[in-house]
Amino acid sequence: MSPVPLPRAAQGLRGRAASPAVVLPLLTAVLVLAVWLGTSLGSAPLPLSQSFAAVIGQPAPALVRDIVWELRLPRVIVAGAVGTGLAVVGCVLQGLFRNPMADPGVLGVSAGAGLGAVIAIYAGLGAVSLWTLPGIAFAGALLTALSVYALATRGGRTPVLTLLLAGIAVGSLLTSGIGLVMILGGETQVQTMLLWLMGGFGGETWQQVGIAVPLVLAGSAACFLFARELNILATGEEAARGVGVPVEWTKRILLALCALVTAVGVSVSGTIGFVGLMVPHMLRLVVGPDHRRLLPACAIGGAAFLILADLGARLVIRPAEISVGVITSFLGVPFFLYLLRRQRAGLGG
Amino acid sequence: MRRFLGVAAALVLLVAAGCGRARPTVRPNPSASTFPLTIIDDTGRSVLIPHKPQRIVSVTLGTDEILLGGLVPRARVVGVTKYAADPNESWVSGRVGHIAQLSTASAEQILALKPDLVFVASYTTPGVVAQLEGSGVPVIEFTTFSSVADIQSHILTMGRAVGNLAGAQAMVAKMNAQLAAVAAKVKSLPPARLLYYTSDGYVFGKGTTPDQLVRDAGGVNVADAAGITSWKQVTLGTVAALKPDWLLTGTTQPGFAAKLLRNPVLAAVPAVAGRHVLALPDRDLTVVSQYFSQAVQVVAADLHPSAFGH
The missing domain is CATH 3.40.50.1980 (Nitrogenase molybdenum iron protein domain)
Incomplete structure (x- = not known):
C-alpha cells in the first residue's frame, strides 16, 4: 500500500483519543488476565495453584494438565481469535459502511454460515467428522458473501449502501431458510441447531486452533494494512478518490477479508452476536476513531472480551454451561439500544 | 435446553x-x-x-x-x-x-x-x-x-x-x-385409534418411536394414518379433524390433559367426548432403552384394560 495523505476532515480523527501507549498495554494486560482466568476457572473445580502450574508448564496432576491443556487452553485461544476477528471485522465494516450499526452480520455471512450449519445438522452430517459442520458452514458463509457482493455490484462499482441493503436482504432470506430447516428438523436436531446458532466454544480442540486461528488472525492483521484508507473512506468515497485511494479495489479487498474472517470464526464457534458491534464502539470511545489505533485495540479488546464472556458462560450456572452468545447478547442488546438512543439524540429525534 | x-x-x-x-x-x-x-x-x-x-x-x-x-x-x-x-x-x-x-x-x-x-x-x-x-x-x-x-x-x-x-x-x-x-394379548382386539399430542402442539407420525409404541401396544396412530411423517406441530383444529378415539400426552405440563378435556374445539372429538385422554410420564413416551417394552405394556394396558386384567 502506498501511503496516502489524510484529507483535512480525516485529520480530525486524531483528536479526543487516549494515548495508544497507555491503552494498548492496558488492553494487553486485560487480555493476559482473561487468558489466565479462562484457563484457571471452569466447570471442573480445579485448585487455582494446580491449574496455574499446568498453564506455565510446572508439574501438575495429570487430570489438571489434561483439562487445562486439552480443554481450556484450546478453548481460550479459539475464543480469543474469534473475538479478535469479530471485533476487527465490525470495526472495518463500520468504517467502510460509515454506519455505526454495521457488524459482521450485515453481509449476511453469519446467516449463510448458520444456514449451512443447520442443513448439515438436518442432513445428519454433523457427526460425520469434526470438520463437516464447520466446513459446510464456511462454504455457506463464503457463498453468501459472494452472492451479496455480486448482487450489489453494477458496472464494476459496489456502492456501500447497496451492499448493506443486499446483505440485509440476503441475510433475512437465509434466516428464514434457517427457520424452515428448523421446522423440518427433529427435536434433537433443533436443539443441536439452536446450540450451534447461539454460539460457543465447548468443543474446541487443538486441531481447530491449528486451522482456524491462523486464518482469523492473518485476515484480521491484513485489515490493519488498510487503516489509513479506512480513515480516508470515513470522509466519503469521492473525497477518498480525490486523494488517490483506489476505492473499489480497497472495498473489494476489505470485504473479502471481512467475509473470510467472519466465515472462519462463525464456522468454528457458531454465530456470536454483538461482539463486532460493541467492542469497536467501546474502544472508539477510548482510543478515538483513527483506525490505526482502533484496529489494534479492537484486536486485543475483542479477544479479551470474548474470552471473558466465554468464561462467564462457563461459570454462570456452573457446572453446566450456557452458550456464550447468550452472554454477549445480554451485554450487547442494552448497548445496542443505548447506541440507538444516542444516535437519535444526536439527530435531534 | x-x-x-x-x-x-x-x-x-x-x-x-x-x-x-x-x-x-x-x-x-x-x-x-x-x-x-x-x-x-x-x-x-x-x-x-x-x-x-x-x-x-x-x-x-x-x-x-x-x-x-x-x-x-x-x-x-x-x-x-x-x-x-x-x-x-x-x-x-x-x-x-x-x-x-x-x-x-x-x-x-x-x-x-x-x-x-x-x-x-x-x-x-x-x-x-x-x-x-x-x-x-x-x-x-x-x-x-x-x-x-x-x-x-x-x-x-x-x-x-x-x-x-x-x-x-x-x-x-x-x-x-x-x-x-403384549402382541399376543392385543392381536385379536380392535385397534384403538390414538393420537400422541404434546403440550407444545406436536404430533408424531410415521418413522417415530411413539408411532411404534402405539402400534406395539395394539393401537393405530392416526397421525401416521393421515400421512404425517416424523413429528410436526399442528393446530387443535387438525387434532379435531383427525378424530382420534384416544389422546395420549405427557405429564411435563401438569394439567394439560385436563385442558384438552375442557377445550371446546375438541368437544366433538371421540377421545374427549369419551374422556379417553391418557397422561403418561415422559419416560413412557420417549424411552430408548430396554424399558421400551415396559412402556408398551403400560400403554397397551391403558388402551385394552380388559385384556390385561384391569
Whole structure:
C-alpha cells in the first residue's frame, strides 16, 4: 500500500483519543488476565495453584494438565481469535459502511454460515467428522458473501449502501431458510441447531486452533494494512478518490477479508452476536476513531472480551454451561439500544 | 435446553423408523469378556477398551437406563445425565443415588470424573467427543435410534464394552418376551385409534418411536394414518379433524390433559367426548432403552384394560 495523505476532515480523527501507549498495554494486560482466568476457572473445580502450574508448564496432576491443556487452553485461544476477528471485522465494516450499526452480520455471512450449519445438522452430517459442520458452514458463509457482493455490484462499482441493503436482504432470506430447516428438523436436531446458532466454544480442540486461528488472525492483521484508507473512506468515497485511494479495489479487498474472517470464526464457534458491534464502539470511545489505533485495540479488546464472556458462560450456572452468545447478547442488546438512543439524540429525534 | 443431554437420547427416536420389528439374533461372543477389547461403534470407529471399565460415564438418558437397569453394578457408574434422577423422565431415577449427574455434555465435567469409558450419542457435540478421545478416554458413540432393533443393538454393544454380554443378552431376551406377550394379548382386539399430542402442539407420525409404541401396544396412530411423517406441530383444529378415539400426552405440563378435556374445539372429538385422554410420564413416551417394552405394556394396558386384567 502506498501511503496516502489524510484529507483535512480525516485529520480530525486524531483528536479526543487516549494515548495508544497507555491503552494498548492496558488492553494487553486485560487480555493476559482473561487468558489466565479462562484457563484457571471452569466447570471442573480445579485448585487455582494446580491449574496455574499446568498453564506455565510446572508439574501438575495429570487430570489438571489434561483439562487445562486439552480443554481450556484450546478453548481460550479459539475464543480469543474469534473475538479478535469479530471485533476487527465490525470495526472495518463500520468504517467502510460509515454506519455505526454495521457488524459482521450485515453481509449476511453469519446467516449463510448458520444456514449451512443447520442443513448439515438436518442432513445428519454433523457427526460425520469434526470438520463437516464447520466446513459446510464456511462454504455457506463464503457463498453468501459472494452472492451479496455480486448482487450489489453494477458496472464494476459496489456502492456501500447497496451492499448493506443486499446483505440485509440476503441475510433475512437465509434466516428464514434457517427457520424452515428448523421446522423440518427433529427435536434433537433443533436443539443441536439452536446450540450451534447461539454460539460457543465447548468443543474446541487443538486441531481447530491449528486451522482456524491462523486464518482469523492473518485476515484480521491484513485489515490493519488498510487503516489509513479506512480513515480516508470515513470522509466519503469521492473525497477518498480525490486523494488517490483506489476505492473499489480497497472495498473489494476489505470485504473479502471481512467475509473470510467472519466465515472462519462463525464456522468454528457458531454465530456470536454483538461482539463486532460493541467492542469497536467501546474502544472508539477510548482510543478515538483513527483506525490505526482502533484496529489494534479492537484486536486485543475483542479477544479479551470474548474470552471473558466465554468464561462467564462457563461459570454462570456452573457446572453446566450456557452458550456464550447468550452472554454477549445480554451485554450487547442494552448497548445496542443505548447506541440507538444516542444516535437519535444526536439527530435531534 | 432442559433435555439436551439425556432426554435428547430418547427424543431422537422421534425420527425413528419403527416399522421393522426384526429382533437381532443374540450370539455369545467368547471374546466379549476378554480385555483389552476393541469395539466398532456406530460411527465405524475402533474403540479400544484396555481393561474392564470401572468408572463409566453416560451422557444420554438411554444409556443411563441401560447401565443402571442392571447391566453393571451402580458402583461402576460415575456419571449419568441429570435426567436419570427425574422420575418423570427416567426409569432408573431411584438408582442414581450419589452418582454425579451431568448437566451438559461438557468434556471438562466428564474428564473430572476420571472415566475409563464414556457412552455418547451422535448429537453430543462432535468437539466434545474429539476432546475426550484426545485425552485418551474410550468413547463409544451411538448414532441410530431407529427401532427396537437399534435399542437392542445398543444394549448388546454396551454389554460387550462393560464386560457383561450375558447380562445384555438377558435384557434383550426379556424385552422380546414382554413385547411378544403384549402382541399376543392385543392381536385379536380392535385397534384403538390414538393420537400422541404434546403440550407444545406436536404430533408424531410415521418413522417415530411413539408411532411404534402405539402400534406395539395394539393401537393405530392416526397421525401416521393421515400421512404425517416424523413429528410436526399442528393446530387443535387438525387434532379435531383427525378424530382420534384416544389422546395420549405427557405429564411435563401438569394439567394439560385436563385442558384438552375442557377445550371446546375438541368437544366433538371421540377421545374427549369419551374422556379417553391418557397422561403418561415422559419416560413412557420417549424411552430408548430396554424399558421400551415396559412402556408398551403400560400403554397397551391403558388402551385394552380388559385384556390385561384391569
